[in-house]
Amino acid sequence: MPDEDGYFGESVAERYDESSADMFTPEAVDPAVDLLAELAGGGRALEFGVGTGRLALPLAARGVPVHGIDMSRAMTSRLSAKPGGGAIGVTIGDFATTRVPGTFTVAYLVFNTINNLTTQDAQVDCFRNAAAHLEPGGCFVVEVGVPELRRLPPGQNAVPFRVGPTGWAFDTYDTVTQAMSSHYVTLVDGRAEYEHYPFRYVWPAELDLMARLAGLRLRDRWEGWSREPFTHESRGHVSVWEKPAG
Template identity: 50%
Template sequence: MIEQSRLWDDQAAAEYDTPGEGMFAPEVLEPTVAVLRDLAAGGPALEFAIGTGRVAIPLRAAGVEVTGIELSEPMIARLREKADAERIPVVAGDMTTARAGEGFALVYLVFNTIANLLTQAEQVECFRSAARHLAPGGCFVIELAVPDLRSLAPGHGGTVEVSQPGYLLVDTYDTLRQQLVSHHLRFDPTVDGARGARIDRTPQRYIWPSELDLMAQLAGFALEDRWAGWDRSEFTADSRSHVSVYRLPTLSG
C-alpha cells in the first residue's frame, strides 16, 4: 500500500476534481447517489477510499450520514476544504485494516478502486473489512470495470484506451498476474516533440466478476444484484463495467 499512498500525492489531489465534467458530471453522480441512498435505506454509510468527497458530499446532501476511510492525506485535506469533520468524519488509513466503527447499513467502494489493492489477498481483506463494519443485513457495493482482454491483439500486451489532443491513455497487461498499468501521457498538443510531456502510471490488479463473487463468499456475503451501471441497466457479456451489490445475512431468530 506504500506505493498507492505515493501515487495519491499533493499533485494528484490538486488535479483530481473536475467539477461538472467527467466523473463529476451530474449524469454520472446523480444516479450513483440515488442508488446508494436507496441501499442505505435511512441508515449510515461508509465509503472506502473516500478521496476528495466526489460521492460522499452529494450523498450527505441527500440525507445519508457518511463516514470515510482514506489512505491519502492530501486527498483528505482536499475533502476538508469542502466538508468539515463533523459533517463527514474520515479515518486516515488502509481500507483493509482501518476501523471506522460498526453497524453501518452500507459500505461502498466506487470507480474501480478495489483494483488499487494489488494482490488477491488484499482484495479479500477488503471484503472482510466491509463485513466487520456492517450491521447484519447490510450491503457492500462495488463499482468495477470488466477486464477488456478481448481488445488485446495477439502478441501485444497493451491497448490505447484514449487518444485525444493533449492526452493519451495506454493500458498494459500482465495476464499471468492479473496486473494492469494505466499510463497517462499529458502534453501540449501545440508543441512538436516529446518535451514537456508528463506521464503518470497507475498500477491495478484487475478482477473478473466471478472472482469478485468468490471473494464476497469468503467474507460471508451473497450477491444480491449486478447491473451494468448506476442506471440499473442489465449486465451482459458485452458490459464494460458493473455495479455489484453484496449483502450480509440478517440475524436469525
C-alpha cells in the same frame, strides 16, 4: 513515484476534480447517490477510498451519515474544505484493513478503486473488512470495469484508451498475474511527462468468490448505477453483496 499519500498525493489531489470532471456531473453522480441512499435506508454509509467526496458529499446532503476511509491526506483535505465536508467523518488508513467504530447499513467502493489493491489477498481483505463493518442485512457495493482482455490480439499487452494532440494514455495487462498499469504521457510546453499507476484487474465471478469468503452473498449486479442489465457486452458493473440477516 508515490509519496507518503501513495499514488494520490498533492500533485494528483490538486487537479483530481478537474481531471475527473466527467465523473462529477449530475448524470454520473445522481444515479449512484440514489442507489446508495436507498441501500442505506435509515442507517449509516461507509465509503472506502472517499477521496475528495464526489459521492460522500451529495449522499450526506440526502441525510445519510457518511464516514470515509482513505490513505491520502491530500485528497481528504480537499473533501474537508468543501461545503458540507465537515460533516463527513474521515479515517486515514488502508481501506482493506482499517476499522472504524460502529456499524453501517451500506459500504461502498466505486470508480474502479478495488483495482488499487494490487494483490488478491488485499482484495479479499477488503471484502472481509466491509463485511465486518456491516449490520446484518447490510450491503457492500462495488463499481468496477470488466477487464478489456477481448481487445488484446495475440502478442499484444497494451490497450490505448485516450489519444490526442496533447497526450495519450494506455493500459498494460499481465494475464498471468492479473497485474495491470495505466500509463499517461502528456505534452507540456513541448516536453513529455510520464505517469503510471499500478492496479490488479478482477473478474465479476472472482469478486463473488471473495464475497463468499467474507460471508456475503450476491444480491444484484447491473451494468451501471441506473440498473441497466449486465450482459456479456457490458464494460463495467455495479454489484451489490448482502450480509445475511441473523
